[in-house]
Amino acid sequence: MKDGFRQTMAFLHSWAGLFPGWLLYAVFLSGSLTYYRQEITLWMRPELSGAAADPQAALHAIDRLQQAAPDAHLWRIDLPNARNPVTEILWKGEKGGFRSEYLDPRTGRRLRGRETMGGDFLYYFHFDLHAPVRLGRWLVCFAAIAMLVAIISGIITHRRLFADFFTFRPRKGQRSWLDAHNVAGVLALPFCLMISFTGLITLATMFMPWAIQRAYSGDAAAYALDLKGQGVASSADAPALTGPMVDHIVRSAEQMWPKGRAGRILVDNPSSKHATVTVERRDSDSISYDLVWLRFSADGRLVARHDGGGPAVTTHGWLYGLHLARFSGGTLRFLFFLSGLLGTAMIATGLILWVVKRRPQNPASPRPMAAERANVAVIAGLPIAIAALMLANRLLPAGMSGRIGWEASAFFLSWIAALVNAWMMPPQRAWIGQVRCLGLLCLAAPIPQMFVPESGLFAWVRTDDMARVCVDLALLTTGLTALAAASMGGTRRKAEA
Template sequence: MKKDFRHSMIWLHTWAGLVFCWLLYFMFVTGTLGYLDSELDSWMKPELSAAEEVSLETDLSAAVTYLQAHAADAERWFISPANHRDNPQLRVSWRYPRNSEKSNGRELINRDTGEELHHRETAGGQTLYRMHYRLHYLPSGWGFRLVGIFTLAMFIALLTGVVAHRKLFKDFFSFRPQKGKAAWLDMHNLSSIASLPFQLMITYSGLIFAISTWMPFVGVAAYDFDVKSLRADLNELRGRSSVKAAGESANLVSMDILSQNIEASINDDALVRFIEIKNPNDRNAKIFVNTHLSGPVQEQNKLQFDGRSGKLESSKEQSGALQTRNVFINLHEGLFAGPALRLLYILSGILGTLMVATGAIYYAQKRKRPTHALSKQQMLVDIVNGGTIIGLPISICVFMISNRLLAIDLDQRDDWEVHSMFLAWLASFVLAAFWVKDAMWKKLTLVLSIALFTVPIVNFFSTNRGLGQSSWQNDTLFVATDVVMLSMAAISLLLWAILSKKELRQQSPIRSSNTHSAAA
């Protein structure tokens, strides 16, 4: 038992932080990039450019014509019009019943020709984003459970951190870069206090995602452990009412009537996110419409239309509990955020990443003695720190580079993109272990800046949308990616220069003392 409350909290903060920090760093980096998932998706499909926004009717007609030709007997159709950053192209997908032999599918559609859009097979930003909550190479349930535990550790580390670093309230604005170890602590304090509201929100709402994973018995017990009826009720609450097909064929409503009815029932500024058509071409066809969020509080509920007449049947009110849950989930995902708020989300995410990274480095630095050689444990912490903090960004660069360099017709190309990312990460750990006794950070930052420089260069030579080839007006995304990559490369080069200068400064007194002793 520690001597007082604060010491117990410091102990808990140190260990909850240290044990979980490396995977939390992974979650912060992939989560922050998750706010750019659609943009990364588009970057990884350089053959496609965003479709121009046209009327809802045009998109729906093109999609339904395609689906009638390719999946007329599917149980459910999903149509996402090209009207938002999430859907730069018109997208359709279809699902058959579970026991059907036919396979589900999804395609991007060219609305002018009605044909599929062809692009390279890629893991895309969505895979990177999925790693944020499911990790990779693990069965999805286990990844999700593990992430739940880490989120809880993060929440504990945050709350205990406020008690442990009580000085941060006294020295609110302090950052002393010249103070060695204290500089790391200052940066840890500063980045966490600055983004504390974001951190608390993101961690608490992250826990809400895992609420039924880690507290399953609350819901199940209320149904006398009858899981099936609980699921049925939950689905109904979420608006997925169980409409059975009648088995009699009937014509689907024409899309111009449906789009008129949809536009009449939603707000003027609301945009359709996706449309689900259940039992198409059946007498019991139902159409569900979901709109994009305009803020954290959902203003528009799910609308249900009749599939034959296209008439509005109901717009379901959500229960208070579900609405509360949704507010947290929406705040976490930030789907409603426009460019300015999205940038703030990303910057807050970067502050969180900085908080985890500086915390891990401070732990290692604090225990180092200049006169003592590194112990094995210290070396291990250093290797894992270097391999994670610098290695992960390197591996993400490799993930992007592999998208351009892997053969287009490679079998399971999307998996190989992810494999190359993890192989690069493994290589960074090997490099870190190799260099741990000799200027590891300096060398790793140099590797990082080379990796960051390589991305725009490879993009320039492998596509016709490189820097100088495309302009800000017609290809903002590609120009912005190049600019961001180059500036991050410049920053890491600057870091390398600072670390080299520091190393020289540290070496010079030793050298001069050596020459003195030689002269004597």
């Protein structure tokens, strides 16, 4: 009976893992990179270098907003921090629609950079796949459920969890892939369970909307308002809002949070007499994503505050916060990133193992399986697409119109090219060719910026611009590793022939 159960689980594991596996690989890889979203954004906006956080940031931002959008409904200011040294302002115009600008925190001068989504491209791809309507989110949702199924059935299938804990036997064909899959899976197991579950939590109101439909008659905005605390409009006739007053408000908010700093300022109806200023605490100050905030009227009186909701909101905030990991400092962020890559490796090796196990034993029937081709197109193709995105960011002219769309096209077109290539060529050759292509793209990406004066890897090393240096180094390391792997694969193929 027990063996029968295990076999059923193995069957479930191999099929629940296969189809969602390709999607999960994309979600895991882009998600892992999203831990460094800010750094990737900085890298993709090299013109913004040289800015530094400054206590005057809020004051300058208000000055700029009063100049650029005096009649806006809403102003939003994202204050600079250690990871992102520029101020971002955003406003909602009278006719709707959002506009945003980057400012130098020290002077309030507008920083003009190339148009790019930066790291946000991968962030949205991670849960949205850049698919129309909500198709991407639904797909990711089902993939996450399949991931939980695959993890649990995988644990049951894995006979010797502890005995094989440290075992990896290279150069043994199928055995090696199984070892690699097991080791990566077991090592990243706590992370994978946590991230799949919390990932589902982030989309929970989408795929389980019934409670909101019942209690709020489907009014999701009212539900969100209740979660975050009611909005209170200031009724007193206050003087017009000024920069120094906002600055004073931010400072008094920070005094009320013993260990916290202000992260975001929201100004509602800035031009009216009922303006309110809401100061949200920085999201790196707590694990929970249920951010605390304070709301002031334009004359600096505290009119409302949110110090965390009830137990359910708190739990939700923690789970959501755990998934985003915005609280993490350098070491923890790296650990999350590494665990994410381990999870990615587990999925990739699992997909390869599926093929290797079922590959026709008879070498005389060389017709490769579709799954094998799909593996090449996804496992090698997605990193190629990401590298192409990075390179396109450097090569497209900075002032080009519709630049964001062209960057996205570079991503998707190169991925399609990888797919076509995988379909046309024998998988063995396609693997080597695509991994080599990935290596070349990664090595090429840091180069164009080196020809820009006062920019590029060497200049960033001199000015201690660590975020950009690290992205460059990661690209170079990936490139060299990929080239080494391709040449190793090439020599082995020659030896076999």
